[in-house]
Every structure is written in C-alpha cells, then in structure tokens.
Amino acid sequence: MKRSRVSVSPYLRPLVLLMALGCAGRGIRAPMPEFHGHVVDARTGAPIAGAIVKRRLYESGPVNFVDGERPRNVKGGEAETTSDADGRFVLPPFKPLRYTGMAWLVYKPGWMPAYSCYSDAGWPFSGCSGFGMPGNDPWTSVHITKHGDRVDLELCVFPPTLEGVTFRSYNVYTKQWATFTPTPEQSDPWNHYFGRLDDLCLQQWLPNEDFVHQAVQYAEHNTPSEGAVSRIHMFLSNLGSEHSRRPDLALPLAKIVVSYCMQQPQSPYCDRIALPLKSLRRYVADRQETQ
Numbered sequence: 001m002k003r004s005r006v007s008v009s010p011y012l013r014p015l016v017l018l019m020a021l022g023c024a025g026r027g028i029r030a031p032m033p034e035f036h037g038h039v040v041d042a043r044t045g046a047p048i049a050g051a052i053v054k055r056r057l058y059e060s061g062p063v064n065f066v067d068g069e070r071p072r073n074v075k076g077g078e079a080e081t082t083s084d085a086d087g088r089f090v091l092p093p094f095k096p097l098r099y100t101g102m103a104w105l106v107y108k109p110g111w112m113p114a115y116s117c118y119s120d121a122g123w124p125f126s127g128c129s130g131f132g133m134p135g136n137d138p139w140t141s142v143h144i145t146k147h148g149d150r151v152d153l154e155l156c157v158f159p160p161t162l163e164g165v166t167f168r169s170y171n172v173y174t175k176q177w178a179t180f181t182p183t184p185e186q187s188d189p190w191n192h193y194f195g196r197l198d199d200l201c202l203q204q205w206l207p208n209e210d211f212v213h214q215a216v217q218y219a220e221h222n223t224p225s226e227g228a229v230s231r232i233h234m235f236l237s238n239l240g241s242e243h244s245r246r247p248d249l250a251l252p253l254a255k256i257v258v259s260y261c262m263q264q265p266q267s268p269y270c271d272r273i274a275l276p277l278k279s280l281r282r283y284v285a286d287r288q289e290t291q
Contacts (some may be wrong), residue, residue, distance in 0.1 A: 033149045035091035035118075039083050039106055042141065042156035047087025051108040054205060055079045055091050058101055077102075093149065104153075105205050109214060111157050112139040112189070113196050115205070118151065131196055139192055160193035190218065191227030198235045211235055212249050219256045226269045229260045233273065251287050254280045 035055070039048045057077025083089045083106075091104070107113035115131045131140055143154040197214060200206040215232050218224070236253040239246070258280050261270035270277060 033146065033151050034093045035104075035151045035153060037083070037089045037091070037106065037153040037155060039087045039089070039108075039155045039157065042158050047083075047085070048108055048111065048157065049083055049085045049087060051083040051087070051089070051106050051111070053081045053083065053089045053091065054105045056103050058103065083108075105200065106153075106155055106157075107200070107206070109210070110217075111159050112193060113200060114140040114142055114155050114157060115196070115200065116142060118144065139189060158189070160189045188225050188227040190222070190225055191231055194218075194228055194231035194235070198231060198238070201235070202238070208239070208246075208249055212252055215256060216252050219259070224256065224260050226260075226264070226267055229257055230269055233257045233276075237276075247287055251284065254284050258284050 037053065039051045040046060041048060055078065057074035079091055081089050081091060089106075102118045103116070104118065105113060105115045107115075113131055139158055141156040145152050194211070194215065197206065197211045201208050201211050215235075218228065232253050236250060236257065239250055244250075258277070261267060261273075261277055264270060
C-alpha cells in the first residue's frame with residue numbers, strides 16, 4: 001500500500017531539481033559487478049544473519065521528490081537476498097542495462113538500516129543520500145572496495161540503543177578510521193531508527209506494515225521517548241488517506257501517541273500537538289467502540 005507523498009518545501013525544490021537534472025540524461029549501459037557483503041554487530045563484530053538485502057537500478061535519481069515524482073526504476077534492475085549465518089550475502093552481477101546508478105539497502109528489524117548508493121564511476125553518485133555514508137552517520141559504518149568485477153561491502157551496524165559505547169567509523173573520502181563517542185544530544189537512537197524506517201517506507205523499500213510492527217514492538221518493550229513518539233506521530237500523519245482506510249495501520253500508532261501523552265502530560269511535544277492529540281484521542285475511542 002502506498003502512502004501519499006509529502007510535498008517538498010518550496011525552498012528545497014530548486015536544489016532537488018538540480019539534483020534530479022544532474023542525473024537525467026547521463027545514463028550508461030554497462031554491466032555492474034558482483035556485490036559481496038558482510039554484516040556484523042558494530043559492538044562485538046558478531047555476524048548478523050537474516051538481514052534483508054535489496055538492490056535497485058535507477059534511470060533517474062535515486063532521490064527525485066520534485067512534485068511528488070518517484071525515482072524511475074530500471075526494469076530487471078532489482079534484486080533481493082538475505083545474509084547467511086556468517087552475516088554474508090551476494091548480489092549477483094546483471095546484464096548491461098541503462099542506468100544512472102544503483103541504490104541498495106541492508107536491514108534487519110531491530111537494527112539500524114544501512115542504505116546508500118553505488119556508481120561504477122565513483123561512490124556515491126550525484127543526487128544520492130542515505131544512511132551509512134562514511135563520515136556522516138554515527139549509527140552505521142559502510143566500507144566499500146572494488147577489485148576487478150567484484151565489489152565488497154563491509155557493514156557495521158548498531159541496534160537502536162547505544163548504552164554508552166564507543167565505536168569506529170571508516171571515511172572513504174579521507175581513507176581513515178575515526179573513533180566516535182555519542183554525545184548527549186545523540187542519546188536517542190530510537191528517534192533516528194524510526195526516522196529511517198519512515199524514509200524507507202516513503203521510498204517503498206519497506207512496506208508500511210514494517211514500521212507499524214516495529215513501533216508496536218518498541219512500545220511494548222521500552223519506555224517510549226519523546227523523539228521516537230514524534231517520529232511515530234509523523235508517520236501516522238503521513239499515512240494520508242490510508243489513515244481512514246487502514247485502521248490496522250493507524251490505530252496502533254495512534255494508541256502509542258495517546259498513551260505517551262497520557263503518561264507524560266507535561267511533555268513539550270504533547271503540548272505542541274494539543275489539537276491533533278485531541279483528534280487522536282477521539283479516533284482511538286471511536287475505533288475501540290466499534291471493535
């Protein structure tokens with residue numbers, strides 16, 4: 001089920017348009033190499049089995065939100081696999097297709113997703129954004145190397161909790177490793193986790209059901225944070241028409257927001273959303289009466 005698009009800010013449209021135009025018309029026709037990956041726990045180095053691995057080729061993009069337009073996928077350019085017991089996976093090469101670049105996702109529920117791009121002419125290519133880009137992302141680290149017709153990806157990922165750990169991140173631009181220690185301002189990785197799931201659902205890498213399931217699991221096993229609840233509320237707001245047509249998606253999220261604000265009545269966030277919160281309470285009450 002697709003969610004309604006969220007309009008790009010008028011202030012950002014010129015920049016996004018330039019990014020989109022920069023990719024348009026530069027497609028090449030060439031085979032891509034075979035991708036070998038290894039996914040491990042950034043804290044212990046232990047392999048992560050069962051991670052979902054996806055690849056897409058784009059005719060334009062992969063980021064092109066001008067007037068709600070989605071990136072154009074290349075027919076035959078998608079592939080999906082999972083990591084094995086040793087945390088390893090292989091994305092096979094594919095026959096020559098015309099494309100501007102490739103985007104990929106590595107994700108296992110309960111772990112920070114890694115999502116970014118690859119171009120045979122360099123990494124990343126124009127118009128790309130993602131999670132795990134070296135030097136920009138404290139939650140995942142991706143090291144990419146190419147040897148002939150093979151590309152190797154080493155991914156170190158965290159569950160959405162830091163517990164005061166310090167870890168190392170590799171920067172492909174400086175070719176150096178850097179030690180990273182989270183600051184107090186970065187102490188809520190659940191905020192980042194749900195923000196990333198929201199982006200991946202918006203771009204149709206993951207179904208909306210995945211976000212809802214993870215949000216429900218989170219609320220059942222953790223004391224929700226204001227940052228995470230705000231992300232959950234944002235996802236709920238972006239459901240658009242699905243809000244009324246898919247109560248199985250909307251109702252669990254509405255309950256999380258309402259429950260949090262009932263338990264935290266002095267929360268600045270709950271005070272800011274006073275009117276939407278009133279509507280959510282009515283929505284939850286009405287749905288519960290009809291069940």
